[in-house]
Structures are given as C-alpha cells and as structure tokens.
Amino acid sequence: MAPSxxxxxxxxxxxxxxxxxxxGLVAVSMLLQLRIDQxxxxxxxPMFVHHNPGGAEAExxxxxxxxxxxxxxxxxxxxxxxxxxxxxxxxxxxxxxYASKQFAGGGRLDWLSKMYNxxxxxxxxxxxxxxxxxxxxxxxxxxxxxxxxxxxxxxxxIPHSYKLPxxxxxxxxxxxxxxxxxxxxxxxxxLHPECPRIxxxxxxxxxxxxxSLEAAIMAAESRLNSMPRNSVQYKATARxxxxxxxxxxxxxxQEIVEAFRRQVGRSPAALAEVRSPLPRKDSYGRDLLYDPAxxxxxxxxxxxxxxxxxxxxxxxxxxxxxxxxxxxxxxxxEFLDEIRKIYKPRAHTDERGxxxxxxxxxxxxxxxxxxxxxxxxxxxxxxxEKAEFLLRPDRRLGALYPEELR
Amino acid sequence: MTNAWIIxxxxxxxxxxxxxxxxxxxxxxxxxxxxxxxxxxxxGEDIKVMTDIGFASVAFFSVLIAIFVGTGLVHRExxxxxxxxxxxxxxxxxxxxxxxxxxxxxxxLVNMAIMxxxxxxxxxxxxxxxxxxxxxxxxxxxxYMNLQALVLTAAELAVVTAIAVFFSSASTPILSxxxxxxxxxxxxxxxxxxxMVEMLRPAPGAELTFWQWLGQWILTxxxxxxxxxxxxxxxxxxxxxxxxxxxxxxxxHFTDTCATAICWVLVAMLLSVLxxxxxxx
Numbered sequence: 001m002a003p004s005x006x007x008x009x010x011x012x013x014x015x016x017x018x019x020x021x022x023x024g025l026v027a028v029s030m031l032l033q034l035r036i037d038q039x040x041x042x043x044x045x046p047m048f049v050h051h052n053p054g055g056a057e058a059e060x061x062x063x064x065x066x067x068x069x070x071x072x073x074x075x076x077x078x079x080x081x082x083x084x085x086x087x088x089x090x091x092x093x094x095x096x097x098y099a100s101k102q103f104a105g106g107g108r109l110d111w112l113s114k115m116y117n118x119x120x121x122x123x124x125x126x127x128x129x130x131x132x133x134x135x136x137x138x139x140x141x142x143x144x145x146x147x148x149x150x151x152x153x154x155x156x157x158i159p160h161s162y163k164l165p166x167x168x169x170x171x172x173x174x175x176x177x178x179x180x181x182x183x184x185x186x187x188x189x190x191l192h193p194e195c196p197r198i199x200x201x202x203x204x205x206x207x208x209x210x211x212s213l214e215a216a217i218m219a220a221e222s223r224l225n226s227m228p229r230n231s232v233q234y235k236a237t238a239r240x241x242x243x244x245x246x247x248x249x250x251x252x253x254q255e256i257v258e259a260f261r262r263q264v265g266r267s268p269a270a271l272a273e274v275r276s277p278l279p280r281k282d283s284y285g286r287d288l289l290y291d292p293a294x295x296x297x298x299x300x301x302x303x304x305x306x307x308x309x310x311x312x313x314x315x316x317x318x319x320x321x322x323x324x325x326x327x328x329x330x331x332x333x334e335f336l337d338e339i340r341k342i343y344k345p346r347a348h349t350d351e352r353g354x355x356x357x358x359x360x361x362x363x364x365x366x367x368x369x370x371x372x373x374x375x376x377x378x379x380x381x382x383x384x385e386k387a388e389f390l391l392r393p394d395r396r397l398g399a400l401y402p403e404e405l406r
Numbered sequence: 407m408t409n410a411w412i413i414x415x416x417x418x419x420x421x422x423x424x425x426x427x428x429x430x431x432x433x434x435x436x437x438x439x440x441x442x443x444x445x446x447x448x449x450g451e452d453i454k455v456m457t458d459i460g461f462a463s464v465a466f467f468s469v470l471i472a473i474f475v476g477t478g479l480v481h482r483e484x485x486x487x488x489x490x491x492x493x494x495x496x497x498x499x500x501x502x503x504x505x506x507x508x509x510x511x512x513x514x515l516v517n518m519a520i521m522x523x524x525x526x527x528x529x530x531x532x533x534x535x536x537x538x539x540x541x542x543x544x545x546x547x548x549x550y551m552n553l554q555a556l557v558l559t560a561a562e563l564a565v566v567t568a569i570a571v572f573f574s575s576a577s578t579p580i581l582s583x584x585x586x587x588x589x590x591x592x593x594x595x596x597x598x599x600x601x602m603v604e605m606l607r608p609a610p611g612a613e614l615t616f617w618q619w620l621g622q623w624i625l626t627x628x629x630x631x632x633x634x635x636x637x638x639x640x641x642x643x644x645x646x647x648x649x650x651x652x653x654x655x656x657x658x659h660f661t662d663t664c665a666t667a668i669c670w671v672l673v674a675m676l677l678s679v680l681x682x683x684x685x686x687x
Contacts, residue, residue: 081594082639083466085458093447125646128451160651 070114073121080122088123091115099136109141116150120157130154131163134171144175155188162192166199173209183212190219201233204240213248220244235405242401246282246299253278253288253297267295284400301400308397311380314389317342328387335382409497410505417509418516421475427517430474434467434521438528445532453545454645456532460525461641465559468518469590472563475513476570477582479506480682500679507571507675514563522556551654555644558660561667562638566590568674569633575682593635599625633670637663 070091071079080087095115102109116133120126130150138147151168158164169185172178189195190203200223207216220241227234256276261267268274271290280288284301291298321329321338329335380389393399398406421427441459445452480503483489492502526547533544569589573582606621608614646652655663 078595078598081591082636082641083462085642085645086462089444089448089451089455089458092451093444096448123642123645125643125649125652126454127646127649128454132450158649158651160649 070111070118073118076118076122084122088119088126088129091119091122092129095119095133099140103140109143112141113137113143113146113150117153120150120153124157127154127158127161127163130158131167134164134167138171138175144171147171148176160192160194162189162195162199165189165192166195166203169206173206179209179211183207183215186212187215187219197233201237204237204244208240208244208247213244213251216244217241217248238405239401242283242405243302243305246284246302249279249282250288250297250299250302257290257295257297261295267292271297286400304395304397304400307391307395311389311391314380318387318389322387328384330384332382409501410508413492413497413502413505414508414512417479417506418512421510421513424475427471427475427513430467430470431517431520434463435524437463437467438521438525442532453529453533453536456529457645460529461555461559461645464518464521464525464556465562465639465641467521468514468559468563469566471517472510472514472567472570473583473586473590476510476567477574477586478579479510479571480574481579481582499683503571503575503678503682504675507568507678510567510571511564514567515560518556518560518563526552545648549644549647551640551644551647551652554654554660555641558638558640558663561664562635565593565633565635565638565667565670565674568671568678572674572678572681575678575685589633590635593633594639596629596632596634597636599629599632603629633666638667 076087076091077084092115095112098115099109099112102112116129116137119129119133123129130153134147134151134154137150138144148168148171151164151171154164155161155168165185166189169182169189171182172185173182186203186207190200200219204216204220204223207213207219220237223237224234224241227237253271253276256274256278257268257271260274268290269292271280271288282288282299282301284299284304286300286304289298289300289303290296317339318329318335320342321335324338324342325334329338380391382388383390438456438460441456441463442452444459445455448455480489483492489502493499529547530544533547537544566586566589570582570586573585573589576582577585603622603625606618606625608618640655643652647654654660
C-alpha cells in the first residue's frame with residue numbers, strides 16, 4: 001500500500017473519530033435537554049407541551065394552567081439594551097394571548113397581574129397599558145385589588161392622566177364597593193383639564209352612586225355652568241341635579257330622625273314633630289314621605305324617578321320576551337313566566353320577600369326589578385296592543401320636571 | 407484636514423458600494439413597514455407599537471452598520487495593502503483614522519436619515535389612515551421630542567462608531583466586533599453598576615467597612631469610565647410625547663448630553679490614534 005493511502009486512511013479515521021465524538025456529544029446534550037425540558041415544561045415554558053399533547057406535562061399544565069417564566073422588569077430592562085419599549089410590547093402581547101387562552105379554557109389568570117406590572121415597569125409612560133390592564137384585571141380576571149394597585153402605580157407615574165383615576169373610581173365603585181374612595185378618584189379625574197365632556201357628564205352620576213352626594217351636586221353644578229341652556233346634556237344634568245338634591249335632603253332628614261330617636265327614645269310620629277330648618281319638600285316640589293313604622297324617610301319625587309326607572313327596565317325585558325316567544329306576551333303572567341326562563345333567579349329574596357332575578361350577560365349581571373309590576377302601591381298597566389308596560393300619565397317623569405327640562 | 411476629508415469621502419463611497427449596507431437597510435425598511443402587522447394584533451395600540459418599532463429599528467440597524475462596517479474598516483485596508491499606498495503619501499496616521507471615522511459616520515448618518523424619513527412618513531400615513539372617517543386628529547410625528555430622540559440616537563451612534571474604530575485600529579475585525587458589541591451592551595447596562603454601589607451601602611446603623619468602601623470606589627470609577635449610552639436614549643419617552651408628564655429635554659440637558667457624546671468620541675479617537683500610531687504595519 002502506498003504511504004499516501006495510509007496517511008489518508010489515518011486522517012480519515014481521525015476525522016471519523018472526531019465526527020463520532022461530535023455526534024455523541026450532540027446526542028448527549030439532546031438527551032440532557034429533553035430531561036431539562038420535561039422539568040421546565042410544567043413550570044417554565046408551556047411550549048414543550050406541543051411536542052406531546054397527551055403527555056404528563058400537558059396534563060400537569062392543564063391543571064396548573066398556563067404558567068410561564070417571566071423575568072423581573074429590571075432584568076428585562078437591562079437585557080433589552082435600550083429597547084425596553086419593544087420588550088414591553090412583547091410582554092403586553094403575551095399577556096393578551098395568555099388572558100384569551102386562559103379565559104377561553106376557563107383557566108385561572110394568576111400571571112396576568114405580574115405580566116401587566118412588568119409591561120408598565122418597562123414602559124412606565126404607557127397610559128393605556130395601565131388603563132386596559134386594570135380593566136381586564138378587574139372584569140375578566142376578577143382581581144379588582146390588583147387592578148387598583150396597577151392604576152395607583154400609573155397615577156403616580158402619569159399624574160396628569162384623567163383616564164387612570166376615572167378607571168380607578170369605576171373599579172372601586174363597581175368591583176370593590178368602596179364608594180368613598182371611588183368618589184375621591186372621580187373628583188381627581190374631573191379636575192383634569194383634558195377630561196372629555198362625556199366623562200365629565202357621567203362623573204356626577206357615578207359620584208352619587210358612590211354615595212358622595214355633596215360631591216355629585218358640586219360636580220353637576222359645575223357642569224351646568226359650562227353647558228348651553230337648551231342642550232340635551234344640560235337638561236339631563238339638571239334632572240340629575242334635582243335627583244341628587246332630593247336624595248341629599250332625604251339623607252339629611254333620615255339623620256335627623258335617627259338623632260330624634262336617640263334623644264327621645266322613640267321614632268317621631270310624623271316629620272312635623274321634628275323641628276328642623278331643612279325644607280319639607282324635595283327639589284321636585286313634592287312632599288317628603290315618612291313611614292313611622294320603619295322610621296324611613298323618602299320623597300314623592302324620588303319614588304316617581306324609581307318607578308320610571310323600573311318601568312324602563314321592564315320594557316327592556318319585554319323586548320327579550322318578545323324575541324323569545326316570537327310574538328307579544330298575552331299578559332303579565334306569561335311575561336313573568338318567560339322572564340324566569342331568561343333571567344336566573346338569585347340566591348336570595350329582597351326584604352319584602354320578592355324574588356330577585358338577574359340576567360347573566362357574560363359576567364355582567366343585569367338586575368330585574370324587585371317588584372315587577374309596580375311598587376309603593378303603584379301598578380303598571382300592560383298594554384297588549386302596544387306591548388308595553390305603562391304608568392299613569394301623572395306618574396310619568398314628564399310630570400315631575402318643569403317645562404324647560406322636559 | 408484636506409487629506410482626512412478625501413479619505414472620508416472615499417470611505418463613504420466604499421461603504422455605499424458595500425452590499426451588506428443595503429441588506430441592513432432593507433431589513434430596517436421591512437421592520438418599519440412590518441410593524442403594522444404587530445400593530446394589528448395590539449388592538450388600539452398600533453400607532454404606539456409602530457413608533458416603538460420604528461425608533462428601535464432606526465437605532466438598532468444603525469448600530470449594526472456602525473459595528474459591522476466600522477470594525478473592519480482599518481483591517482481591510484491593511485489586508486488589501488491599500489493602507490501602505492495611502493501612508494506612503496504625505497498623510498498622517500491620525501488623518502487616516504479621522505478620515506475613516508468621518509466617512510463611516512457620514513455613511514451611518516445618511517442611512518439613519520433615510521430610515522428616519524421613511525419611518526416618520528410611514529407613521530404619518532398610518533396615523534392618517536387610523537383616524538380616517540373619525541373626528542380624531544392624527545398625532546403629529548415631527549415633534550420636537552421626536553427630533554431630539556433622533557439627534558441623540560445619532561450622538562449614541564457617534565460614540566459607538568468611535569469605539570468601533572478604536573477596536574478596529576487595535577485588533578482583528580471579529581474581535582473588534584465582539585468588543586464593540588460588549589461595549590455597546592455595557593453602555594446600556596451601566597446604570598446597574600450604580601445599583602451595585604447602593605447594594606454595598608452598609609445597613610442603617612452599621613459602619614462602612616474598608617471592603618465596602620473599596621468596592622464602592624471601584625464600581626463608581628468603572629461606572630464613570632464606561633460611556634453610559636442610556637443617556638442618549640429618550641426614544642422610549644418620545645413615543646409618549648403626547649403626555650403632559652413627558653416633556654422634551656431641557657435645552658441645557660440636551661446640549662450637555664451632546665457634549666458628553668463629543669467627549670467620548672474624542673477620547674475614543676485619541677486612543678485610536680495612540681494605538682494606531684504605535685502599531686507595526
């Protein structure tokens with residue numbers, strides 16, 4: 001054999017050994033990687049599940065829900081080499097994917113709060129990330145406390161935003177039932193010079209719902225001053241203002257009755273028995289009502305407002321019933337039977353023993369009136385021809401307001 | 407300086423003919439144009455995402471040009487032996503380096519300008535498309551803060567290019583590219599050094615030990631010896647320039663930042679001249 005052939009064979013053998021070694025090492029590292037992935041798959045990256053959808057990892061993730069590894073914002077900030085907004089966008093996108101996937105599968109949304117916090121820590125001036133993040137946390141993930149914390153973080157970083165305090169107010173009012181704190185945020189939003197008109201218009205109503213009637217009155221008065229007198233908004237706000245004033249008057253009278261009872265040891269027999277400089281007519285010019293048995297103060301005008309709200313809900317529900325039946329209901333009995341199929345009964349009845357009904361639309365309850373066919377001695381008339389519940393003409397809202405507000 | 411200018415012009419011409427440059431430019435244009443695709447997924451945030459990607463693309467691809475073209479700048483001349491013909495003429499080594507740097511900066515700035523114009527025009531068009539049919543007004547794109555962000559990005563590029571030229575004058579292209587990338591990364595993470603200094607602060611009531619003091623001293627020195635590239639990065643803020651709380655940099659803050667860039671460029675170039683002057687060719 002020629003020496004060159006021997007050399008070539010030896011060289012080939014050496015190369016083959018190196019090649020085998022490389023292949024062996026790659027195989028070992030693949031095996032190691034597989035083992036590492038099995039461990040990571042359950043708690044770190046769910047993407048490994050795709051390789052084995054029916055496997056143990058997939059089952060584990062199904063129960064543990066979509067879990068993932070998300071570094072701290074500070075680490076991501078340095079790793080992004082100055083492009084932290086891009087990383088924030090990616091985390092935001094991941095959060096949207098996570099939320100939709102978990103929500104569709106009925107899974108928990110434990111990571112969502114952290115994802116939104118990482119997003120806003122990477123891009124602290126991204127106002128919509130706080131706003132939309134908080135909305136999703138409060139309404140989809142049912143984590144209003146986390147939503148509030150996210151918004152508080154946002155308010156400290158973007159002090160000139162009206163959106164964030166407004167959203168904080170809505171979250172606190174509707175999700176956490178903290179009326180006073182909500183009112184504080186609504187006031188803060190209303191003070192913002194760029195707060196849009198529609199938000200300003202709604203703030204007095206939200207403040208009143210939150211129990212801050214004085215603040216609601218102030219907000220409504222200030223809105224009225226900046227509105228043209230014949231506009232629809234002016235009329236709506238002026239009507240709201242009348243309602244807030246009446247509610248405040250009733251509240252004050254209730255406090256006086258309570259004070260009387262504490263002082264005298266019994267409830268007053270009539271409001272006339274109580275000496276007070278407060279007016280004895282509500283802002284609609286109607287009488288105040290007093291029930292000596294329960295010692296509750298009310299107002300004629302507010303009762304009418306409530307009745308009208310109630311009939312509006314009834315007529316809205318009538319639309320649902322017509323849609324379900326494919327025709328107009330024959331009478332109140334049939335209406336109520338159908339309503340019970342559409343609306344889910346709540347677990348409890350109200351203080352008068354009336355069944356509480358609510359319709360679950362998504363996750364938002366739409367409450368059906370406690371007294372379906374009238375209240376306080378009023379009865380709604382059902383007109384089969386018009387397919388509408390009707391109030392007596394003198395009980396309609398039109399009769400309550402002065403000419404210029406109708 | 408005439409010699410330096412001639413070298414700069416030739417460097418620019420040479421870079422323009424380089425196909426790598428066009429490839430990077432095409433990538434940048436695709437990234438800016440493709441940002442709309444991500445914007446579609448981010449409901450209601452498309453303009454924000456497009457601005458983020460646009461600014462990032464302008465900065466990132468310009469840095470790529472600075473690193474990949476800049477690190478091979480001197481070595482290529484040595485490799486092709488063209489450096490000897492240049493230095494055989496009455497041209498100083500420092501003139502050669504300054505010319506190379508100026509040529510590369512011109513290339514980077516022209517590319518950056520092309521990308522920026524494309525980005526701003528694209529953003530304007532997309533802004534108009536988004537608000538079409540509504541009462542909303544498209545957000546302005548040529549704001550003072552956006553311009554500041556682009557000028558400071560150019561300042562950052564000037565520093566990175568000078569660092570690339572420095573490493574290029576002292577070592578091989580691959581090593582230069584690695585070292586420049588490390589310097590770029592260090593420049594963007596140097597804030598972290600000051601966090602470490604804070605970590606070395608003694609607990610309340612405890613006394614500062616000698617080692618803590620030494621550690622703090624060394625880390626602080628390192629912090630100031632590494633050019634902090636984050637000071638040129640107001641791109642993340644410029645995206646939100648519509649917010650009242652986000653204000654453009656004050657005039658003196660802006661000029662100070664630009665002056666810092668000039669200082670670092672001079673430092674890097676002087677070191678380059680020093681190293682290149684001693685180099686055996």
